[in-house]
Amino acid sequence: MANTAYSNDIARSRTSDLYDRIRDDIIQGGLAPGCKLKIDGLRERYGAGGTPIREALSLLTADGLVERLDQRGFRVAEVSDEEFVELLAMRCWLEERALRQAMHKGGKEWEEAIVVARYRLSRTPRVPPDVSQAANLDYERCHKAFHWSLVAACGSNTLLRLWSQLYNEANRYRYIARLSPFERPYIADEHDRIAEAVLAREADRAVELIVAHYTRTGQLLKTTIPAAIEPKPAPTLPTDEDELTSS
Amino acid sequence: MANTAYSNDIARSRTSDLYDRIRDDIIQGGLAPGCKLKIDGLRERYGAGGTPIREALSLLTADGLVERLDQRGFRVAEVSDEEFVELLAMRCWLEERALRQAMHKGGKEWEEAIVVARYRLSRTPRVPPDVSQAANLDYERCHKAFHWSLVAACGSNTLLRLWSQLYNEANRYRYIARLSPFERPYIADEHDRIAEAVLAREADRAVELIVAHYTRTGQLLKTTIPAAIEPKPAPTLPTDEDELTSS
């Protein structure tokens, strides 16, 4: 699904381009949860025809970022406290299995891929999206690539597919909570220690570390999310300028 | 995702209609694995414009039934022995968790829903798709509803979503292998015993039974699939009438 990794192939279709842009806008909060996605509004916003926009939105339903209501258009998927908790639990569970299998089956190339991914991550500064969106996307790419590299050798494409799905969905919550880099200053160390445990094939420790890694982020989010998602009942502005209207 | 359950709401869009029809055609083998899905061909076949077809295909990528190649159109997703094995393993694993949680959290309504689903399943005859497609779809609906009812109370929508995804994908293999009802004559008994174990809250036994249930189908498939998917390297006809061509 979400083909985050590839980027520089020539001749990308409008649809794929829109898919990426809209996805990023949803994840980063440019399009708020629950927001109605009017086709005309999007056409103006992204400068494209209705067909590729619809197609991109259809693809995004697969990632759980967009909801499609028959004859009633599209809207940005809602977020909720409970869903995040579920997501987190599910991810920990999948991760454990994937990681153990990868450590069991992984060979030299796997190890080396981890080393590379970890190096790249360490060399890519973490930049808040409102400072530089491009730089932030760079970091995100490296971050996902690193975590992916750990489980890549698990031997089951099916498992990896689900893993990736949940990664993306959980990722969105990070942005919604607007976690700044300062709230996790030692995150690079955590990554390093995880990588070391994995490379040393210390399965129990690796699992423990990575679950703690996820959970710690989760704790931060749980305290931050309510503030970010509750304001909905009380509409901020009397004018409906928070929906994506065309004129 | 795959909204199998609903069917008789008024005012369905062309896209949703096509989604269902194409999905059924892929699952039931009317559109062979790997088959190129030319838009013009589909337009003629289903009598619809290109836009809703594209949209339906985009939605189907979420179910893993269709593959989208940028600038190169759509094709029916391939099937493989390995993928099926992965799928099966993954499903057993998810099922165990879902089932245990459901048995832990489920209340009276959950139990009663199982009883109803089981009754409906027992009253719906299993009909091969080539005898009556409609009757077969009825059975499929009941079958999924029954299995769904067992895990429905697991408390995690995320888990249920993944469960449903994998159910649909695995389902496809049943059709590919063309398992006839005769090869599993006692399947109704299996369902009954599973339901009983679940309702009696005997977790270990329930898990054992349902995993055996899945695995037994899997065994049958593994012996049948190779015959069904191998013929590809040797094209049956010199004319390319096996692809979906327009003229």
Added chain:
DNA sequence: GCAGCCAATTATATCGATATTTCAATGAGG
């Protein structure tokens, strides 16, 4: 005053036509 219906408006969904890209066959050059 309020429920329910109708018309005008808005937005969605769909079509047919066109621009772009890929694919396949052909021919020139090494």
Added chain:
DNA sequence: CCTCATTGAAATATCGATATAATTGGCTGC
């Protein structure tokens, strides 16, 4: 004889226009 560029044909991707459905606001009748 094989490799690589070229060109014509086929298919994809996209646009603008239109049909169709949902929604809003006002109006009538109780």
